[in-house]
Each structure stands twice: as structure tokens, then as C-alpha cells.
Amino acid sequence: xxxxxxxxxxxxxxxxxxxxxxxxxxxxxxxxxxxxxxxxxxxxxxxxxxxxxxxxxxxxxxxxxxxxxxxxxxxxxxxxxxxxxxxxxxxxxxxxxxxxxxxxxxxxxxxxxxxxxxxxxxxxxxxxxxxxxxxxxxxxxxxxxxxxxxxxxxxxxxxxxxxxxxxxxxxxxxxxxxxxxxxxxxxxxxxxx
Amino acid sequence: xxxxxxxxxxxxxxxxxxxxxxxxxxxxxxxxxxxxxxxxxxxxxxxxxxxxxxxxxxxxxxxxxxxxxxxxxxxxxxxxxxxxxxxxxxxxxxxxxxxxxxxxxxxxxxxxxxxxxxxxxxxxxxxxxxxxxxxxxxxxxxxxxxxxxxxxxxxxxxxxxxxxxxxxxxxxxxxxxxxxxxxxxxxxxxxxx
DNA sequence: GCAATATTATACTTTTTTCGTATATTTGTA
DNA sequence: TACAAATATACGAAAAAAGTATAATATTGC
Numbered sequence: 001x002x003x004x005x006x007x008x009x010x011x012x013x014x015x016x017x018x019x020x021x022x023x024x025x026x027x028x029x030x031x032x033x034x035x036x037x038x039x040x041x042x043x044x045x046x047x048x049x050x051x052x053x054x055x056x057x058x059x060x061x062x063x064x065x066x067x068x069x070x071x072x073x074x075x076x077x078x079x080x081x082x083x084x085x086x087x088x089x090x091x092x093x094x095x096x097x098x099x100x101x102x103x104x105x106x107x108x109x110x111x112x113x114x115x116x117x118x119x120x121x122x123x124x125x126x127x128x129x130x131x132x133x134x135x136x137x138x139x140x141x142x143x144x145x146x147x148x149x150x151x152x153x154x155x156x157x158x159x160x161x162x163x164x165x166x167x168x169x170x171x172x173x174x175x176x177x178x179x180x181x182x183x184x185x186x187x188x189x190x191x192x193x
Numbered sequence: 194x195x196x197x198x199x200x201x202x203x204x205x206x207x208x209x210x211x212x213x214x215x216x217x218x219x220x221x222x223x224x225x226x227x228x229x230x231x232x233x234x235x236x237x238x239x240x241x242x243x244x245x246x247x248x249x250x251x252x253x254x255x256x257x258x259x260x261x262x263x264x265x266x267x268x269x270x271x272x273x274x275x276x277x278x279x280x281x282x283x284x285x286x287x288x289x290x291x292x293x294x295x296x297x298x299x300x301x302x303x304x305x306x307x308x309x310x311x312x313x314x315x316x317x318x319x320x321x322x323x324x325x326x327x328x329x330x331x332x333x334x335x336x337x338x339x340x341x342x343x344x345x346x347x348x349x350x351x352x353x354x355x356x357x358x359x360x361x362x363x364x365x366x367x368x369x370x371x372x373x374x375x376x377x378x379x380x381x382x383x384x385x386x
Numbered sequence: 387g388c389a390a391t392a393t394t395a396t397a398c399t400t401t402t403t404t405c406g407t408a409t410a411t412t413t414g415t416a
Numbered sequence: 417t418a419c420a421a422a423t424a425t426a427c428g429a430a431a432a433a434a435g436t437a438t439a440a441t442a443t444t445g446c
């Protein structure tokens with residue numbers, strides 16, 4: 001991988017994170033990366049293409065971590081706890097400014113690309129949950145899709161000030177949330193498996 | 194003062210603070226302020242004009258606080274301590290993104306405007322220091338201009354990580370700095386006055 | 387050191403965005 | 417109701433950004 005190329009990716013990510021996509025120009029990315037415009041266009045066909053490649057890396061890394069968790073030999077309950085924390089990290093890492101531009105503007109191309117990526121990931125996750133249900137690691141009478149929804153929903157809970165105010169610190173709240181999660185989805189006894 | 198007008202000032206300040214001046218468009222300010230473009234141009238002739246009026250308010254408020262301190266009956270030493278804190282606050286309040294655009298870009302008009310404002314303020318401050326020197330509140334053999342330079346210089350010290358690392362917390366460091374300041378400028382004994 | 391490859395600077399055209407204004411219409415309000 | 421203030425829309429002019437062609441220069445592996 002070219003040094004210039006990765007410099008462009010690094011610089012542009014920083015700029016996008018801070019200012020969003022549409023506020024950053026290609027020329028600005030080039031100047032700050034110490035790269036000429038021609039070199040930029042050698043590596044990326046335009047700004048959208050650049051953003052897509054940033055997304056690819058972002059989601060690629062996340063999926064790598066996800067698979068590392070799912071293929072490890074640990075107990076399913078432990079896996080879900082780790083997934084939840086992974087999701088929290090991912091949510092914190094991605095910039096608000098960056099994400100806003102996907103839905104604010106009329107950049108249909110990027111919107112579609114992001115949605116397809118999300119959909120692809122969800123499909124894998126749901127698939128894993130189906131498998132877990134078949135293995136008796138989750139209640140048989142629960143929809144795997146609902147579990148994924150729950151995971152997303154609970155990540156948002158962490159930002160809710162009303163909920164936060166109930167706990168001395170965030171760690172306690174997260175523990176409470178995950179406990180709630182498991183008492184809901186785990187088989188209540190061995191006999192139910 | 195029109196409600197729309199102050200809304201524009203408020204919104205634009207927020208946007209400028211976050212993204213800098215050149216990244217924010219007039220149309221964006223209008224949309225976010227819930228104001229039509231025509232209304233904008235009724236109150237401000239262009240973006241520079243708007244920025245100037247934001248600066249006016251900013252520096253007006255700061256000068257108000259300054260004068261409140263200087264005309265109060267407290268001891269001179271106490272005044273300088275308060276000035277130092279005022280300056281720290283002002284430095285923290287003004288956004289880095291906002292100030293950058295004054296010197297980065299080739300917007301000579303704004304650059305000049307800001308410089309003239311700063312110069313005007315300095316003139317007042319230096320004048321007050323001259324008076325203080327004549328009243329024997331500062332050593333006679335010190336240039337008032339140098340005092341102003343020192344004040345600015347010491348504000349920057351607060352950001353120096355090397356200096357910071359010498360103190361358990363910022364408060365201790367600030368105390369140290371102000372103490373240093375006074376042992377340098379105050380008459381060492383009543384007889385020297 | 388040479389050849390292949392990558393990068394750059396510059397200058398340029400095209401496209402897009404932003405600016406600023408004119409006009410007709412709507413809204414608020416005294 | 418009448419008057420002022422604000423708006424929506426549409427528009428041409430100006431500025432900024434995107435993208436390309438070309439020739440020159442660095443870098444790199446061999």
C-alpha cells in the first residue's frame with residue numbers, strides 16, 4: 001500500500017470527523033496530506049470513492065473484531081457481552097459530524113452504500129443469532145431479528161440522561177442493561193434447551 | 194433589536210465556532226436560523242459584516258468586564274489578578290476554529306478589522322498601566338508595554354504541557370504564575386514608591 | 387546507474403456552489 | 417384595514433471546487 005495513499009486516508013478521515021464530508025474539499029485534503037491533486041486522483045476517483053474506502057476500512061475492522069468474538073470458544077453469554085461493548089466502542093469512535101452528512105445531504109450514492117454495508121452486517125449477525133437459537137443458547141420463541149434490534153436499542157440507552165441519572169456511574173448502568181438483556185434471552189433453565 | 198437578527202447572530206456564532214468562517218455559508222446560517230435570505234441581507238450586508246458584528250459584541254463585552262475591574266476600588270494587585278483570569282476566560286471562550294480563519298485565509302478585510310480592534314484595546318490597557326505606574330502601583334523603571342506583553346505571554350504559559358507537568362493541578366500553576374508576576378512588578382517596599 | 391513507476395507543478399476547462407438581488411406573496415400587528 | 421416585516425422563489429453573476437492534460441521531476445526496485 002502506497003504511503004501517500006494511506007496518508008490521504010488518514011488526513012481525510014480526520015477532516016471528515018471534524019467537519020463532516022461536504023465541508024472538506026479535495027484540494028484541502030491534498031494540501032494537508034502533502035500530496036498533489038494528481039496523486040489523489042490516481043488513488044481515488046472522487047470524494048465519494050474516498051469516503052467509501054474509509055467506510056470499507058471502518059466496517060472491515062469492526063467485522064474482524066466481531067468475527068474474532070464469535071469464533072472464539074467462549075460461552076455465548078460472554079460473547080454477547082463483548083459484542084455489546086464492541087458496539088459501544090464503534091458508536092463512540094464514529095464521528096457525529098461524519099455520519100450526519102450521510103443523511104442530511106442529497107448524496108444518494110453514499111447513503112445507499114452505507115445502507116448496503118449495514119444491511120450486509122446485520123444479515124451476518126442475524127444469521128449467527130439464528131444459529132445460536134438452534135443451538136439452544138437463546139430462547140426458541142424469540143426472533144433473532146429482535147435481538148439485533150435490542151442490541152442497537154440498548155446502545156442508545158447509554159446516552160439517555162434520564163437513565164444515566166439512576167446510576168452512580170456509567171459502568172453500573174451498563175451492567176444493569178446487560179443483565180436485563182440476558183434474563184430476557186437466555187433459557188431460564190437447562191430443561192428448556 | 195429584532196428577534197430574527199439576534200437569532201442570526203446566535204446561530205452563526207455557533208456555526209463559526211464549530212467549523213470556522215469559510216466553511217459556513219450564508220444560506221446555511223439562514224436555514225438554521227429559520228430566516229429567509231432576504232431577511233439576512235436586511236440586517237447584514239455580507240458575511241464579513243456579520244463576522245464584524247459578532248466581533249463587536251465579543252470585544253464590547255470583554256471591554257465592559259475590563260472596565261468594571263479597572264474602575265472598581267480594589268487594590269491594583271487584585272485588579273491584575275482579575276484581569277489575568279478574565280484573559281484566560283476570554284481565551285478559552287473564543288474558538289480556535291473561528292480565529293484560525295482570520296489568519297489562514299486571504300480575507301484581508303477581516304484580518305485588518307480584528308487587528309485594529311486588538312490595537313485599540315491594547316492602547317487602553319497600556320494607558321491604564323501608565324497611570325498605575327505614575328501612581329506608584331508598578332515599578333517606575335518598567336515599560337507598561339512590557340506588562341501587557343507579559344500578561345499575554347503568561348496566558349500562553351497555561352497551555353504549555355512542560356510547565357503543567359510541574360504542578361499537581363492547573364490551579365497551583367496559575368497561582369505560581371501570578372505570584373511570579375507580582376514579585377516582578379510590585380514595588381519591593383513602601384519606601385520605593 | 388538505469389528503467390519503471392510514482393509524484394509533482396502548472397495551467398486549464400468544466401461543473402457546482404454560493405452570492406446577492408428582484409419580484410410577487412404572505413404574515414403579523416398596531 | 418393598512419402598513420411593515422418576512423418569506424418563497426427564481427434568477428444571473430461571481431467564486432470555488434472538481435477534474436484533466438501535459439511536461440518535468442523524484443523515487444524505487446533491480
